[in-house]
Amino acid sequence: QSALTQEASVSGTVGQKVTLSCIGNSNNIGKYAVGWYQQISHGTPKSVMFGNSLASGIPDRFSGSKSGTTVSLTISGLQPEDEADYYCSTWDYSLSAWVFGGGTKLTVL
Amino acid sequence: EVQVVESGGGLVQPGGSLRLSCAASGFTFSSYRMNWVRQAPGKGLEWVAYIDSSDGTIYYADSVKGRFTISRDDAKNSLYLQMNSLRAEDSANYYCVRELIVADKADFFDMWGQGTMVTVSS
Numbered sequence: 751q752s753a754l755t756q757e758a759s760v761s762g763t764v765g766q767k768v769t770l771s772c773i774g775n776s777n778n779i780g781k782y783a784v785g786w787y788q789q790i791s792h793g794t795p796k797s798v799m800f801g802n803s804l805a806s807g808i809p810d811r812f813s814g815s816k817s818g819t820t821v822s823l824t825i826s827g828l829q830p831e832d833e834a835d836y837y838c839s840t841w842d843y844s845l846s847a848w849v850f851g852g853g854t855k856l857t858v859l
Numbered sequence: 860e861v862q863v864v865e866s867g868g869g870l871v872q873p874g875g876s877l878r879l880s881c882a883a884s885g886f887t888f889s890s891y892r893m894n895w896v897r898q899a900p901g902k903g904l905e906w907v908a909y910i911d912s913s914d915g916t917i918y919y920a921d922s923v924k925g926r927f928t929i930s931r932d933d934a935k936n937s938l939y940l941q942m943n944s945l946r947a948e949d950s951a952n953y954y955c956v957r958e959l960i961v962a963d964k965a966d967f968f969d970m971w972g973q974g975t976m977v978t979v980s981s
Contacts, residue, residue: 752903783965787904794974795904795954800967837904841966846918848894848906 753778753849754838761857762828770823770854772838778849782840784821786814789853790834798836799823825856833858861885861970863938863955868975875945879975881938881955889933892958894968895940897951897977907953908940923949945979952976 755773762768772784783801790796797805799814811827825832838851867879879895895907908929909918917929928941938955952974959969 781964783961783967785967787968789904792898795968795971797967797969797971800959800961800969801965803961805969835903839904839906839968841964847920848896848909850904850906853903 752852753842753845754840754851756836756838756851756854758852759855759857761859762825763859764828764830766828767824767826768828768856769825770836770856772821772823772851774819774821774840774849776819777844778840778842779816779819779821781843784814784816784838784840786823787837787839788834789837792835795837828858830858832856863957863970863972865953865955865972865975868953868977870978870980871945872981873946873979875979876941876943877945877977879940879942879953879955879977881940881972883936883938883955883957886957888931888936892960892966893929893931893938894956894958895929895938896954896956896968896971897949898954898974899948899951902951905951909958910938942977945977947979950977950979 786799787795788798802814813824815822835853837853842849894909910929926944930939954974955972956968957970
């Protein structure tokens with residue numbers, strides 16, 4: 751069981767806005783910024799968001815937000831190329847370890 | 860080109876050992892914290908180990924503690940993972956990952972290699 755909880759799957763149509771969530775606790779998301787990583791067809795993971803900042807080369811239809819121990823990744827204007835697995839990750843103070851969510855499979859219908 | 864390239868993966872029997880290497884280029888390797896992250900076939904990402912860039916601090920996932928050893932050679936711009944007492948559940952693609960410090964309590968994985976596949980099977 752992952753330390754961070756993500757939806758197993760989310761789907762949306764082209765142009766739609768979708769939001770992926772990542773739920774942690776006071777030892778991880780409550781203390782540290784969260785990164786989001788995109789993995790297309792089990793290829794090399796790619797950085798999407800560093801906290802609320804976009805990684806290099808990521809289009810501005812991606813955005814991030816944080817409320818307490820939950821972070822969200824929102825994609826406004828969903829595109830076919832956004833179909834991928836998305837993982838959130840942060841440091842966990844009590845575990846002295848990096849932790850990942852189980853990943854969300856985003857399907858573009 | 861700024862990149863990290865893993866090598867050393869392969870097929871090994873249960874109980875065996877393997878040493879993974881990661882060659883960094885295009886950036887000042889010694890300034891960066893580094894990690895190993897793995898992904899079993901059809902599964903999610905799992906962090907394995909961390910090594911600091913300055914004070915030598917090392918952390919391991921509980922699943923590999925006592926069996927794996929992370930190390931680095933800044934003179935060779937290289938990161939290593941010595942894996943002993945390998946188990947079937949260690950079978951995965953192992954990624955070398957650079958850690959970027961953006962601010963206090965704001966570190967992220969900003970560069971990933973292509974990975975090297977480790978298969979533990981008899």
